[in-house]
Amino acid sequence: LSLMAAVGMVAFLSACGDDDDSPAPVGGDENENVVVTENITANTTWTSDNIYELGGRISVESGATLTIEAGTIIKGQAGTGSNATALVVARGAKLDAQGTSSAPIIFTSVADEIESGMIASPNLDPDLNGLWGGLIILGNAPISADAASVQIEGIPPSDVNGLYGGSTADDNSGTIRYISIRHGGSNIGEGNEINGLTLGGVGSGTTIEYVEIVGNQDDGIECFGGTVNISNALVWNQGDDAYDMDQDYTGTIDNFIFIGGADSDHAMELDGPEGSQDNGGFTLRNGSLKGYNDGGVDGGEYIDFRSGVKASIENCYFFNFSEDSDVELDNDGVAANWLDESLSISDLQFDVSHLSAGNLTIEAIFADKGDDADDAFTTRVPGASIVTTATVGADKTKFTGWTWADANGELASF
Numbered sequence: 001l002s003l004m005a006a007v008g009m010v011a012f013l014s015a016c017g018d019d020d021d022s023p024a025p026v027g028g029d030e031n032e033n034v035v036v037t038e039n040i041t042a043n044t045t046w047t048s049d050n051i052y053e054l055g056g057r058i059s060v061e062s063g064a065t066l067t068i069e070a071g072t073i074i075k076g077q078a079g080t081g082s083n084a085t086a087l088v089v090a091r092g093a094k095l096d097a098q099g100t101s102s103a104p105i106i107f108t109s110v111a112d113e114i115e116s117g118m119i120a121s122p123n124l125d126p127d128l129n130g131l132w133g134g135l136i137i138l139g140n141a142p143i144s145a146d147a148a149s150v151q152i153e154g155i156p157p158s159d160v161n162g163l164y165g166g167s168t169a170d171d172n173s174g175t176i177r178y179i180s181i182r183h184g185g186s187n188i189g190e191g192n193e194i195n196g197l198t199l200g201g202v203g204s205g206t207t208i209e210y211v212e213i214v215g216n217q218d219d220g221i222e223c224f225g226g227t228v229n230i231s232n233a234l235v236w237n238q239g240d241d242a243y244d245m246d247q248d249y250t251g252t253i254d255n256f257i258f259i260g261g262a263d264s265d266h267a268m269e270l271d272g273p274e275g276s277q278d279n280g281g282f283t284l285r286n287g288s289l290k291g292y293n294d295g296g297v298d299g300g301e302y303i304d305f306r307s308g309v310k311a312s313i314e315n316c317y318f319f320n321f322s323e324d325s326d327v328e329l330d331n332d333g334v335a336a337n338w339l340d341e342s343l344s345i346s347d348l349q350f351d352v353s354h355l356s357a358g359n360l361t362i363e364a365i366f367a368d369k370g371d372d373a374d375d376a377f378t379t380r381v382p383g384a385s386i387v388t389t390a391t392v393g394a395d396k397t398k399f400t401g402w403t404w405a406d407a408n409g410e411l412a413s414f
Contacts, residue, residue, distance in 0.1 A: 031073075031116055039161070040064050040093075048072045048103070053110060054085045057133070059161040062092030065174065071103035071117075075110045076132025076184070082156050084186035086133030086194055089173055090161040091140050091149075091201070099178030099210075104402045107135055108182040119407045124183060126404060127237045127261050130217035133194040134184035139173045140166030141203035143225025144248035144273035149201070152224065154194035164200030169227050171203025178210040178402055185217025185239060193218035196238065202228040204251065212403045213238065215261075219269075223249040223282075230254070232398040236405050237261035241269040242289075245282055245311070248273040252283040257394050259410050260292035260320075266301045267291070267318070272309035272334070281310030281342065288393035288414050291321030293354060301325050302350075302365065308333040310342040317393035319351035320413075323358020326367045327382075335368055335376040347392050348384040362386060 034046075037055040042064055046052050048071035055077055060066045066089070068074070076085035087107070089095045099105040108114060109131035113123045138152060143165035155162030181196045196213035197220070204227040213220040213235045220235030225247035235242040236259040243253065245268075258267045267289040272281070291300050302318055302325050305311075329335045337343040352360050359365045362384050366377040396414045400406045 040066050043067075045069065046072050046074070048116060051075060053077060054087060054132070057084065057086050057088060057155070057159070059088040059090050059159070060093040060095060061090050061161060065094040065096055068095070068097040068105050070099045070105065070178070072105050073114060073116060074105070074107045075112060076107070077110050078131060079133070080186050084133045084154070084194060086154065087135050088155065088161055089137040091138050091164060091166070094172065094174035095137065095176060096174050097176050097179055099402075101178060101402045104178040104180050106180045106182065107184070112183065119402065120404050121182070126214050126408060128183055129215045129237070129239055130185050130187070131183040133186045134196050134198060134216065135181055136194065136198040136200070137173050137202055137206070138162070138164035138200045139202040139206065139226060140168040140171040141201045141226040141228070142167060142169060142248070142277060142279065143201045144275040144277035145225070146275060152198060152200045154198065165225060166201060168203055170205045171201075172205030173202050175207040176209070176211065177207070180212040180214065180402075180404060181216070182214040182404070187217070195219040195222045195244070196235070197221045198224070199226055199228060200224040202226040204228055210398070210402070212236070212399070212405065214404050219244040222246065223251065225249055227251050230256075233257070234399050234403055234405055235259070236410060237264065239263045241266040243267065243284065244269045245309070246271045246274070248277050248279055249282045250279045252285070254285055255394050255398055256284070256287045257396065257399065257405075257414065258287070258289040259405060260290060260300050262292055262294070264292055264300045266304050268303045268313075270303065270305050270309045270311055271307040274307070278310070281312065283312045283314065284316070285312070285314035286392070286394055287316040288390070288396070289316065289318045290413065291318070291325060293320045293322055301328070303327045304330060305334045305338075305343060306330040308337060310337055312344045312346070313348065315347045315392040317349045317351070317390040319390075320354060323355050326359055326365055329368045329376055331369065338376050339380055341380075346383040348382065349387045349390055349392055350384065351387055351390065353388050360386075
């Protein structure tokens with residue numbers, strides 16, 4: 001609020017307005033703060049000559065479209081519990097956030113001194129997390145849960161804008177291109193965190209491509225059901241899982257990167273249906289995934305297959321993980337899916353040349369944890385190999401020039 005004081009006694013501005021109206025800046029100079037304290041109920045545009053500060057949990061409500069210009073910076077105030085800040089795109093609303101490779105849209109914390117035209121933060125480290133919430137997009141596409149629509153994690157049950165799920169597979173929640181989401185993941189309670197990018201029941205009519213998540217306390221990208229496709233995604237320094245799929249997600253994630261941090265857990269944590277719906281699974285393909293290796297141990301896990309998941313994992317390269325990193329079938333149900341080929345793996349490559357002990361072979365890396373089906377990976381051998389030079393993986397050029405990871409030199413080893 002010191003910046004507000006410096007420009008005079010000006011009331012906090014809501015980002016709401018009449019159709020196609022944009023909020024006025026505080027003062028006349030570039031990069032003034034516009035503090036957003038009310039939900040967005042009409043078509044609104046956020047412009048790149050301002051920095052927008054989320055003063056709480058701000059929802060774009062059904063029927064409204066929030067347009068964010070290329071190069072715009074959005075900063076979330078600090079807050080935890082029911083006061084955790086986030087931008088929520090409710091069912092029936094749209095987000096049109098189309099950055100460019102030369103002017104990405106950046107979501108970050110108010111503690112970040114970044115200004116327009118910058119890519120890297122001038123004062124925050126890329127592993128700092130939990131300073132605000134994150135971006136949550138909710139839609140009307142099918143999910144598999146206790147009901148046709150449920151409340152998203154990270155949003156209190158009292159907020160009806162947190163509902164997601166429905167029957168519209170091609171539901172359209174808008175367009176997201178060239179965005180970077182940083183330092184998020186505030187908790188609202190035990191086991192109830194906000195991911196960097198949360199997608200609940202988001203439909204295939206939505207466009208999501210060129211997305212970077214940096215330093216999130218919980219997962220990087222988590223899909224709760226839905227049918228949306230995602231391309232050119234990068235997750236760096238998350239505190240839990242990089243890519244987490246739940247509730248019968250049925251889209252495709254293509255060309256993706258994971259860069260592990262000291263607190264990162266799984267590169268992929270993949271769950272199946274929670275209810276009766278079973279639409280056949282999702283696809284993750286063309287990924288390059290780098291673990292955090294600290295003397296051979298504590299580098300996180302490769303993949304955890306859970307809860308009857310059905311999926312296809314294709315053309316992925318894993319390197320720099322630890323000696324005890326593995327690919328797990330978590331239970332007998334998912335082991336059965338492996339055996340009946342509703343769960344498949346093809347062209348997975350593992351570079352373990354940096355290790356001198358531990359999981360050095362495909363047989364050691366692939367671990368069946370089921371109580372009764374201990375030989376699933378022996379009965380049906382995974383399509384995987386040990387390599388020293390990758391022939392599969394992500395195209396890192398899709399992330400050059402606009403990501404903090406690239407600016408920090410993190411893509412040099414890919």
